[in-house]
Amino acid sequence: MILSLKMSPNNVLMSLSNVFIFILVCCSYMIENVASDDYGTALTKSLLFFEGQRSGVLPKNQRVNWRGDSALKDGQDVGMDLVGGYYDAGDNLKLGLPMAYTITMLSWSAIEFKDKLAGKNELDNALYAIKWGTDYLIKAHPQPNVLYGENGDPDSDHQCWERPEDMDTPRTSYKIDEQNPGSDLAAETAAALASASIAFQSVDSKYASTLLTHAQQLFDFANNHQGIYHNSIPPAAKIYSSSGFKDELLWAAAWLHRATNMKQYLDYIGNSGDNGGARTMFSWDDKYVGAQVLIAKLVLEGKVESSGIWAQYKANAEQFICSCAQKSNQNVQKTPGGLLWFLPWANNQYVASATFAISTYSQYLSSNEASLQCSGGAVSPSDLASLVKAQVDYILGSNPQKISYMVGYGSNYPQQIHHRGASIVSIKKDNSLVGCKDGLDKWLNNNAPNPNVLEGAVVSPDQNDGFTDNRNNYQLGEPTTTSVAPLVGVLAFVA
Numbered sequence: 001m002i003l004s005l006k007m008s009p010n011n012v013l014m015s016l017s018n019v020f021i022f023i024l025v026c027c028s029y030m031i032e033n034v035a036s037d038d039y040g041t042a043l044t045k046s047l048l049f050f051e052g053q054r055s056g057v058l059p060k061n062q063r064v065n066w067r068g069d070s071a072l073k074d075g076q077d078v079g080m081d082l083v084g085g086y087y088d089a090g091d092n093l094k095l096g097l098p099m100a101y102t103i104t105m106l107s108w109s110a111i112e113f114k115d116k117l118a119g120k121n122e123l124d125n126a127l128y129a130i131k132w133g134t135d136y137l138i139k140a141h142p143q144p145n146v147l148y149g150e151n152g153d154p155d156s157d158h159q160c161w162e163r164p165e166d167m168d169t170p171r172t173s174y175k176i177d178e179q180n181p182g183s184d185l186a187a188e189t190a191a192a193l194a195s196a197s198i199a200f201q202s203v204d205s206k207y208a209s210t211l212l213t214h215a216q217q218l219f220d221f222a223n224n225h226q227g228i229y230h231n232s233i234p235p236a237a238k239i240y241s242s243s244g245f246k247d248e249l250l251w252a253a254a255w256l257h258r259a260t261n262m263k264q265y266l267d268y269i270g271n272s273g274d275n276g277g278a279r280t281m282f283s284w285d286d287k288y289v290g291a292q293v294l295i296a297k298l299v300l301e302g303k304v305e306s307s308g309i310w311a312q313y314k315a316n317a318e319q320f321i322c323s324c325a326q327k328s329n330q331n332v333q334k335t336p337g338g339l340l341w342f343l344p345w346a347n348n349q350y351v352a353s354a355t356f357a358i359s360t361y362s363q364y365l366s367s368n369e370a371s372l373q374c375s376g377g378a379v380s381p382s383d384l385a386s387l388v389k390a391q392v393d394y395i396l397g398s399n400p401q402k403i404s405y406m407v408g409y410g411s412n413y414p415q416q417i418h419h420r421g422a423s424i425v426s427i428k429k430d431n432s433l434v435g436c437k438d439g440l441d442k443w444l445n446n447n448a449p450n451p452n453v454l455e456g457a458v459v460s461p462d463q464n465d466g467f468t469d470n471r472n473n474y475q476l477g478e479p480t481t482t483s484v485a486p487l488v489g490v491l492a493f494v495a
Contacts, residue, residue, distance in 0.1 A: 038409075039495035040120045042396055042456075045408050046488050047122055049456030050106075050129040052421065053481055055094055055164065056084035056136075061128075066426035066452040070164035071171065074151045075139075078173045082151055085136030088240075089480040090419035091157050092164045096140065096149030097229065097240050100188040101284040102481040103133040104255070105356065107195035108290075109489030112360050114199075116492040126488060127199065134196045134211060137189055144217040149185045149229060150174040154238045161420055161439035165427045168436065174233040182229025186222035187248035188287070190215045194255040212259055219252050223268075243285050246274050251287035254294040266304070269295060275312050278319040280332070281342045282353040284482045292317035293357050293364075300368040318372055321361055324354050325387055327376035337400040337465040340391060345475050348395060348405060348460040349483035355388045356486035359493040362388070389494050395458065395487075400465040407479070408455030415449035416471040418478035422454040423471060444471055458483045 051064040055071045074094070075082030086102065088095045110117060110126045117123040140148040156169040176182035193215035200208040228245060230237035250272055257265035269291075276288030295304075296314040304310045322328040324340060332354070333341040342350035362384035365371060372379040397404040397412070404410040407417060416423070424434055424443045429451075434443070450471075457479035461467045467476060 038396065039392070039491055042392075042406055042409050043117075043120055043122055043488065043491040043495050044125075045406060045456035046458075046484050046491055047125045047129055047456065048408075049454065049458075049479070049484050050086065050132070050481065052454045052457070053086045053088075054084075054132060055087055064455070066428060067421065068165040068427045070167060071151065074171050075148075075173055077171065078148075078175075080142065080148070080173070081139060082136070082148055082173055084132065084139065085151075086133060086481055087164060087421075088482070090417065090422075090474070090478040091154075092152060092162075092167050092169070092420060093154060093157055093239070094136075094151040095236065095240055096137075096147070096185050097188055097236070097242065098284045098480070098482050099133060100137065100185070100192040101287075102485040103130055103137065103192035104188065104195050104251075104290075105353070105482075105485035106130045106133070106488060107192065107199045108356070108360070109486070109492060110199040111195065112363060113489050113492035116495060120492070120495055122492070127203065129488075130196050130199060131207075134193060137192060138210065138214055141189070141214050141218060145221045145225065146175055146177045147182070147186055147189060147218065147221070148173055148175045149182060149233050150236055154235050160436035161424075161444040162434050162436055163421055163424045163427060163439075165421075166434050174235065176229055176232045178225050180232035181222075181225040181227035182232050183222040183226045183245035184242045184248045185229035185233075186218045187245060187252040190218035190222060190252040191248065191255045191287070193218065194252065194259045197259050198255075215252075215256060215259070219249075219256055222249060222252065240284070246272070247276060247287040247291065250274070250276070251291040251294075254291045258294065269313075270304075270309055275309060276316060278316050278323075280320075280323075281350050282320070282357050283350055289317065289320050289353075289357050292320070293361055296361070297364050300364055300370060317357075317361065318374070320354075321358055321372065321384070322374035322376070322379065324358060325372075325374065325379050325384065327374035327379055329375055335461065335463055335465045337394065337461075338390060339394045339399070339461065339465070341463055344463065346460050346478065346480060346483060347463075348458050349480060351391055351395070352458070352483055352485075352487040352490060355391050355490045358384050359388050359490050363493075385494075388490060392490060392494055399461065401461065401467055403467060405459050405461065405467075407457040407459070408453050414459055414467070414469045414477060416447075416469050416477070417450065417454065417457055417459055418471055418474040419450070419454055419457065422450045422452045422457070425451045446471075454479065456484060458487060 193211045197208040197211035253265045253268040282289035296317040298304045299314045362381040366381040404413040
C-alpha cells in the first residue's frame with residue numbers, strides 16, 4: 001500500500017491502521033494454520049511414545065529404532081507366555097491396571113476421533129498401539145476367572161537403573177482369581193477389551209469378537225468375585241494402589257453396553273445405586289467421570305430417560321466439566337500460567353484425561369445441538385473447544401517456562417526425563433551389558449541429555465509453573481502411558 005504525500009494526517013493514520021489490521025489478520029491466519037499443523041505433529045509423536053514403551057519382541061515396522069526386544073521370559077515362572085504389552089512409565093514393570101486404562105483411553109480416542117485420526121494418517125498407528133496392548137491382555141486372561149495383573153517387582157526394579165533389554169531383575173507374575181479377586185483390575189480390563197472391540201469392529205470383526213468375549217467374561221468375574229486387586233497383588237499397592245472398584249464396574253458396564261447394546265448392562269448401570277456423585281478428577285484410579293460422560297451421551301441422544309438416575313449421571317458429568325471451565329461453585333484450581341491443577345504428582349496426566357472428557361462432551365453437545373448450563377453461565381461446545389486448546393497449548397510450550405512438556409516437540413523440551421531406556425545408550429549402538437547398579441552413576445546421575453529421545457513422552461510442571469529438568473525429578477519428570485493415552489484423543493480433536 002502506497003501512501004500519498006498529499007493525504008491529511010488523519011487519513012495517513014487511518015491508512016496505517018488499515019495496514020496494521022491487514023498484517024494482523026494475515027499473521028493471525030498464518031499462526032492458526034501453523035498451530036493446526038503443530039497439533040498434527042504432536043499427535044504423531046504421542047503415538048510414537050507407545051512404541052518406545054513396548055515390551056516383548058518388537059515388530060518389523062517398529063519406528064522407535066533405539067529400542068530392542070526385552071522381557072522375553074515373562075510368564076515362564078508360571079508356565080505361561082506373558083511376553084508383550086507395555087512398560088507403564090520410566091521403569092521396567094508391566095502393570096495391569098494402568099495398562100488396561102491406557103488401552104481403554106486409546107480405544108476411546110480411536111472411536112470418538114476416528115475420522116480426525118484418519119485425516120492425519122494416524123488411525124492405523126492408533127490401532128497398532130491398541131492391539132499391542134490387547135494382544136497382551138488376552139494372553140493375561142487364560143481362564144474366565146483368572147487374570148494376570150503384574151510382571152516384575154517394584155522393589156527390585158526400582159533399585160536398578162538398566163535398559164529393559166538388559167533387565168535381570170525378578171519377573172514374578174502376579175494374578176487374581178476367585179480366591180484372590182480384583183474387581184477393579186478385572187473390570188478395567190473388561191472396559192479396555194470392550195472399547196477396543198468397537199475400535200476394531202470395522203477393520204477386523206473376528207478379532208473384535210474375541211475381544212468382546214474376553215470383556216464379558218472379565219466383567220462377570222469382576223462382579224461375581226469382588227475385591228480390591230492390590231489385596232491380591234500386594235506389590236501393586238506400592239505403585240498403583242486402588243481406591244475402590246465400583247467405578248470400574250460402572251465404567252465396564254457402560255462400555256459393554258456401547259459394544260453390545262445389551263439390556264443387561266444398561267440395567268446394571270440403572271440399578272448400581274452409586275453414580276459416583278460430582279468428581280474432582282478423572283484418572284487411572286477414578287473412572288466415574290468417564291462412565292458419567294458415556295451415560296450422558298445416552299441421555300442426550302434420548303436412548304434413556306432424562307430424569308431419575310440417568311439425569312444424575314449427566315448432571316455429575318456436567319458438574320466436572322463446568323468446574324474445569326471455571327463455571328461452577330467449586331472450580332478446578334489453575335496454576336498462575338493457566339494450567340488446570342489437580343495433584344502434585346505428574347499433574348498433566350489428569351489434565352489430559354480431563355481435557356479428553358471435555359473434548360468428547362463438546363462433540364456430544366454439538367451432535368445433539370445442545371449447550372452446557374453451568375451455575376456460572378452457559379458454556380457452548382466452542383467454549384469447551386477453546387478451553388481444550390488452551391490446555392494443549394500450555395503443554396506444548398505456551399507457558400511461563402516457554403518449554404514443551406512433550407519430549408521431541410518443538411526446539412525446547414526436557415532433555416533428562418526419568419526413563420531408564422531413554423537415559424542409557426541404545427543397545428543398538430553399544431550392546432555391552434549395563435547391569436543393575438552399573439547405570440546409576442554413569443547414566444542416572446549423569447548431568448547430560450538423554451542419549452535417546454523418547455518422542456511423545458509427557459512430563460509436568462509444578463503448581464507454580466516451575467520445572468527442573470533433572471533425571472532424579474521423578475515426581476514431575478517421569479512419563480507414563482496413562483498421561484499420553486488420553487492426550488492422543490485430545491490432540492486428534494484439536495488437530
